[in-house]
Amino acid sequence: xxxxxxxxxxxxxxxxxxxxxxxxxxxxxxxxxxxxxxxxxxxxxxxxxxxxxxxxxxxxxxxxxxxxxxxxxxxxxxxxxxxxxxxxxxxxxxxxxxxxxxxxxxxxxxxxxxxxxxxxxxxxxxxxxxxxxxxxxxxxxxxxxxxxxxxxxxxxxxxxxxxxxxxxxxxxxxxxxxxxxxxxxxxxxxxxxxxxxxxxxxxxxxxxxxxxxxxxxxxxxxxxxxxxxxxxxxxxxxxxxxxxxxxxxxxxx
Ligand code: B12
Ligand code: SF4
Ligand code: SF4
Numbered sequence: 506x507x508x509x510x511x512x513x514x515x516x517x518x519x520x521x522x523x524x525x526x527x528x529x530x531x532x533x534x535x536x537x538x539x540x541x542x543x544x545x546x547x548x549x550x551x552x553x554x555x556x557x558x559x560x561x562x563x564x565x566x567x568x569x570x571x572x573x574x575x576x577x578x579x580x581x582x583x584x585x586x587x588x589x590x591x592x593x594x595x596x597x598x599x600x601x602x603x604x605x606x607x608x609x610x611x612x613x614x615x616x617x618x619x620x621x622x623x624x625x626x627x628x629x630x631x632x633x634x635x636x637x638x639x640x641x642x643x644x645x646x647x648x649x650x651x652x653x654x655x656x657x658x659x660x661x662x663x664x665x666x667x668x669x670x671x672x673x674x675x676x677x678x679x680x681x682x683x684x685x686x687x688x689x690x691x692x693x694x695x696x697x698x699x700x701x702x703x704x705x706x707x708x709x710x711x712x713x714x715x716x717x718x719x720x721x722x723x724x725x726x727x728x729x730x731x732x733x734x735x736x737x738x739x740x741x742x743x744x745x746x747x748x749x750x751x752x753x754x755x756x757x758x
């Protein structure tokens with residue numbers, strides 16, 4: 506089953522890119538598995554919010570969580586470096602990756618059903634409280650628990666393929682045994698390692714990191730400016746200026 510799941514995710518990315526002429530959008534996904542009973546999931550109630558779901562709140566007999574990251578290609582990242590507004594390429598990448606994550610989730614659900622199991626699907630985004638700007642399911646904290654990376658001072662999870670891309674996670678009631686053995690994951694943010702970077706925060710165009718305190722409402726206001734600016738492309742509450750042109754944008758720094 507593990508190999509079928511990995512193959513489903515990888516081939517969906519390739520096929521969707523090919524069928525929609527989006528060959529310059531994504532790199533190969535990173536995929537990790539976590540047990541739905543992993544003790545580390547308890548930190549979600551502390552570091553995200555007391556309302557954060559546990560896997561069984563989404564799928565009552567949850568057994569495993571599949572966490573994945575779909576990294577953008579370098580040209581998408583480069584396109585968003587200049588200017589105040591998000592680039593059109595970044596906007597399209599956001600919209601198409603959210604669509605792709607939905608398709609991946611649907612395919613995993615079908616695969617599970619074919620074998621008599623179920624899947625609990627979660628959208629890539631827009632599952633957040635618009636007043637608090639906090640979700641009850643944080644994909645990147647799931648990826649952190651899965652050992653995929655560490656958090657930069659711009660809040661992004663930095664993976665071996667950088668931070669520019671999108672995360673998904675899906676819960677299944679099939680017991681997979683391919684869990685990454687819990688081991689100390691090496692810090693990837695240069696500033697956390699030796700205080701010697703901080704490029705990301707300086708790139709914010711609205712000073713959302715004033716005094717190193719991230720103001721999510723200031724940030725959201727700028728994301729909504731892009732909704733209006735790119736309304737002809739689709740709904741995109743995005744920005745991402747503090748993710749691009751960094752040592753950690755497309756690779757581990
Ligand atoms: C709500 C939300 C927003 C809100 C609020 C953002 C915020 N930071 O809170 C708004 C609309 C403003 C927003 C903006 C953006 N978002 Co957004 N957003 C989400 C959403 C839906 C939920 C995030 C959430 O609830 N966070 C809860 C808060 C409390 O946690 P947090 O922000 O993640 O911050 C944590 C880290 O800093 C972490 N941390 C830092 N150091 C350490 C160390 C340890 C040991 C631990 C455990 C944790 C930790 O602790 C904080 C609290 O726990 C997720 C999708 C999802 N459902 O997961 C996408 C998501 C987080 N967004 C994403 C992106 C890319 C963006 C933007 C760049 C927009 C864009 N696409 O162009 C900006 C970046 C803003 C920023 N600098 O954080 C990606 C992140 C990819 C990545 N590499 O991490 C996600 C995961 C979407 C996805 N499916 O990939 N977003
Ligand atoms: S740009 Fe530097 S300080 Fe910011 S997250 Fe990346 S490595 Fe850390
Ligand atoms: S996404 Fe844009 S507004 Fe939000 S913190 Fe980054 S640069 Fe600032």
